[in-house]
Amino acid sequence: xxxxxxxxxxxxxYSDNIDICAEHDIIYTYLNRGxxxxxxxxxxxxxxxxxxxHWNEDNDCWAYFT
Numbered sequence: 729x730x731x732x733x734x735x736x737x738x739x740x741x742y743s744d745n746i747d748i749c750a751e752h753d754i755i756y757t758y759l760n761r762g763x764x765x766x767x768x769x770x771x772x773x774x775x776x777x778x779x780x781x782h783w784n785e786d787n788d789c790w791a792y793f794t
Contacts, residue, residue: 731778732792738771739790755792756784 732755739746739757747758767775775781775790784791
């Protein structure tokens with residue numbers, strides 16, 4: 729749970745208006761258009777280091793395995 733919340737906190741630095749959806753034990757997070765900023769390399773590395781978080785190329789978003 730700590731890693732999930734830590735990842736959400738990283739993403740919320742870029743927007744407090746994030747859409748999420750969940751399918752097949754994966755939570756997908758989408759920064760809304762217009763609010764979207766490119767995450768810093770440090771924040772991308774931090775998300776990658778958290779258990780469960782990964783970049784989902786198919787959906788072009790950060791995702792979390794439940």
